[in-house]
Amino acid sequence: MSSGERWSILFEEWQGGSTTTLVINKVRMEDMGTFSLEATNRNGKEKVDLDLIVLDTLPECDCFFFLKGDKTCTCPISYTG
Numbered sequence: 001m002s003s004g005e006r007w008s009i010l011f012e013e014w015q016g017g018s019t020t021t022l023v024i025n026k027v028r029m030e031d032m033g034t035f036s037l038e039a040t041n042r043n044g045k046e047k048v049d050l051d052l053i054v055l056d057t058l059p060e061c062d063c064f065f066f067l068k069g070d071k072t073c074t075c076p077i078s079y080t081g
Helices: 064-068
Strands: 007-014 017-024 033-041 044-052
Touching: none
Parallel strands: none
Antiparallel strands: 007 017, 033 044
16 A cells, blocks of 8 residues: 555654554545454564544544544543454
């Protein structure tokens, strides 16, 4: 997968590790689905499937995750990852 108009892959490397991030701009309902991530390094290979859920409207609530993207929100419907 390589970068496109609506999405990009960010790669950050530092001594001892790295991070890869998939950014989807202006997400659409058709982007919803399962993404497979596979990582390989000198210690082996690991694969995980990630489900992307797209909401067409925001819930009626004061959840800081939905309102501000704050992952530390503790309301009952917030981010749990």
